[in-house]
Amino acid sequence: MTQFELASATRFGLQTSPSTFYMRLGRRELFICRDTYVRRYRVNPLIECSAGVEAGHLQILLLRRWLLVLSRAPG
Template sequence: MTTVHSSFSSRFGLEYMPTSMLVRMGRREMMVTRDFRKRFYAVNPIIECDTGVQAGHLEVLLFRRWLLILSKAH
């Protein structure tokens, strides 16, 4: 049995996130989930890109609902 260690730590609040999907492609990870955070700024209705809460992470918000978090795998 192998254990996959995700680079997404508790700083992302994964314990509070609705169901999500984690995909590992070589040395990269992509997590797809519904966005649950309250945004205190005007969000682009189609696509919004931002740096993640940790170094080396990129967050892409699609249609104000789906959050893709891209990172390097550890």
């Protein structure tokens, strides 16, 4: 079963905005937001993958604008 929740607090060390949402799929979490981080390196224009801020997190940057954070749900 999928749960949709609006992120009202900071999650994954990122600031929330009106275009942010959080989704839980079983034991996994998906956090999607607009990317505001200024990167000091050249970013792939379509998709960029990197390790997240915390262990077990995967960050995917889509179209240089949308940041998807995949992680394991607590508990």
